[in-house]
Amino acid sequence: MEKETINQKIERLDEVVDWFYGENFDLAKATDKYAEAAKLAKEIEKDLDSLKNEISVIQKDFTKN
Amino acid sequence: MNEIEQILAEQERQAATEAPKFTVSEFTELLNGTLEYAYTGVMVEGEVTSFKVNQGKWVFFDLKDEGGSINCFMPLFQLRLPLEDGMKVVVKATPKLTKWGRFSLTVKQILPVGEGNIKKSFEFLKKKLEQEGLFDVSRKRPIPEDLVKIGVISSTQAAGYVDFCKIINERWGGLEIQVAHTMVQGLAAAEQIISAIKYFNEKAEVQIIAIMRGGGSADDLAVFNDEALVRAIAESRIPIITGIGHEVDESLADLAADIRASTPSNVAEMLTNEKQAEIQRIKFNVNGVGNKILQEIEQAREGGKTKIKMVGEAVNMKISHLENEIKVKQKVLEGLNPDTILKQGYALVTGKLKEGEMVEIATYESKAKAEIKEVKKRIK
Numbered sequence: 001m002e003k004e005t006i007n008q009k010i011e012r013l014d015e016v017v018d019w020f021y022g023e024n025f026d027l028a029k030a031t032d033k034y035a036e037a038a039k040l041a042k043e044i045e046k047d048l049d050s051l052k053n054e055i056s057v058i059q060k061d062f063t064k065n
Numbered sequence: 066m067n068e069i070e071q072i073l074a075e076q077e078r079q080a081a082t083e084a085p086k087f088t089v090s091e092f093t094e095l096l097n098g099t100l101e102y103a104y105t106g107v108m109v110e111g112e113v114t115s116f117k118v119n120q121g122k123w124v125f126f127d128l129k130d131e132g133g134s135i136n137c138f139m140p141l142f143q144l145r146l147p148l149e150d151g152m153k154v155v156v157k158a159t160p161k162l163t164k165w166g167r168f169s170l171t172v173k174q175i176l177p178v179g180e181g182n183i184k185k186s187f188e189f190l191k192k193k194l195e196q197e198g199l200f201d202v203s204r205k206r207p208i209p210e211d212l213v214k215i216g217v218i219s220s221t222q223a224a225g226y227v228d229f230c231k232i233i234n235e236r237w238g239g240l241e242i243q244v245a246h247t248m249v250q251g252l253a254a255a256e257q258i259i260s261a262i263k264y265f266n267e268k269a270e271v272q273i274i275a276i277m278r279g280g281g282s283a284d285d286l287a288v289f290n291d292e293a294l295v296r297a298i299a300e301s302r303i304p305i306i307t308g309i310g311h312e313v314d315e316s317l318a319d320l321a322a323d324i325r326a327s328t329p330s331n332v333a334e335m336l337t338n339e340k341q342a343e344i345q346r347i348k349f350n351v352n353g354v355g356n357k358i359l360q361e362i363e364q365a366r367e368g369g370k371t372k373i374k375m376v377g378e379a380v381n382m383k384i385s386h387l388e389n390e391i392k393v394k395q396k397v398l399e400g401l402n403p404d405t406i407l408k409q410g411y412a413l414v415t416g417k418l419k420e421g422e423m424v425e426i427a428t429y430e431s432k433a434k435a436e437i438k439e440v441k442k443r444i445k
Contacts, residue, residue, distance in 0.1 A: 027361050034354055051238030057246055
């Protein structure tokens with residue numbers, strides 16, 4: 001399975017948060033959902049603090065047409 | 066003729082017989098080959114004079130300065146700017162000797178030089194491409210969601226590129242950025258940038274292409290008004306964001322791009338969120354969810370209390386209703402009690418109502434016995 005990107009994790013977190021304000025909200029399931037949201041938030045914060053961008057220069061020489 | 070003169074004459078005769086001979090055509094061809102080898106893509110700057118278009122297909126003009134003049138020729142379809150006498154331009158061309166013995170430059174590209182010429186050329190091309198719909202808002206695509214792979218076209222030595230890298234690294238992580246190093250000014254730059262756009266469209270899996278260069282003079286930025294480059298931007302399968310020059314600079318490349326950022330730094334800002342702000346947003350949302358749960362629990366508790374209260378009230382009402390019913394029935398029963406009637410002054414007679422018979426009379430307070438003297442029918 002392809003590794004989830006930061007943006008995908010953020011999107012998933014936003015969906016969990018939206019669930020709390022939507023029609024399907026169920027107090028019985030709320031604590032599990034909250035735990036899921038808190039875990040995701042921690043992961044995202046850690047990712048954002050640690051992940052670096054990969055910048056690579058393409059080998060093709062565009063200066064020679 | 067002395068001896069020395071004879072020797073020289075003999076050497077001249079020998080040289081004449083040994084030197085290669087050409088036909089005119091062969092020599093012209095040889096010269097053109099030599100010129101092409103020695104001066105491929107030479108750049109020449111000068112002022113346009115004697116500009117004319119022949120048969121609606123061919124462009125002729127002279128390029129001159131204070132020291133000389135050269136004939137120039139090019140096909141009309143390659144002319145990407147409005148040319149007129151007096152305009153200062155730089156041309157990329159190949160020198161050629163025609164079969165009629167005229168020396169000329171076969172022009173491949175022309176760029177205007179000087180602010181006035183650049184502006185005139187800009188307005189002409191802008192109107193033309195606008196009419197073709199290249200700048201239509203309906204063509205614009207947004208920045209893709211879940212952006213991970215970015216293609217950058219810039220000079221890696223440019224200050225703008227350095228700014229872009231600094232800002233994007235500060236703002237966000239986990240991005241894969243592929244950089245196509247090209248020139249970003251001068252006649253050759255347009256072809257290089259077009260080539261890089263094609264490369265990304267054909268070979269790379271990027272979600273957006275960012276074309277960038279920092280600020281510069283109108284001459285420096287003129288490449289971003291090149292018609293072929295503007296068309297390549299408009300035709301790109303992958304959305305393009307431009308960050309060219311400073312905020313006040315507007316190029317045709319900007320107008321054709323899907324998104325226009327004001328500077329390379331602004332490209333980085335538009336492509337990414339600020340990670341500290343994102344972390345704050347996430348924390349705020351998760352805290353909000355925690356509060357929402359507490360709120361729901363409180364509401365449920367209040368709801369329970371209200372229901373218990375309602376049940377209590379219903380039970381009390383029922384009891385009260387039953388009590389009232391009992392009271393009514395008690396009154397009815399009381400009304401049927403003989404003592405109640407006797408209390409009102411009535412008397413109860415038991416025995417046979419027949420003359421000479423003894424009957425017993427009871428009142429509330431006492432009892433008595435009596436003899437029946439007479440019995441008559443009661444009139445009702």
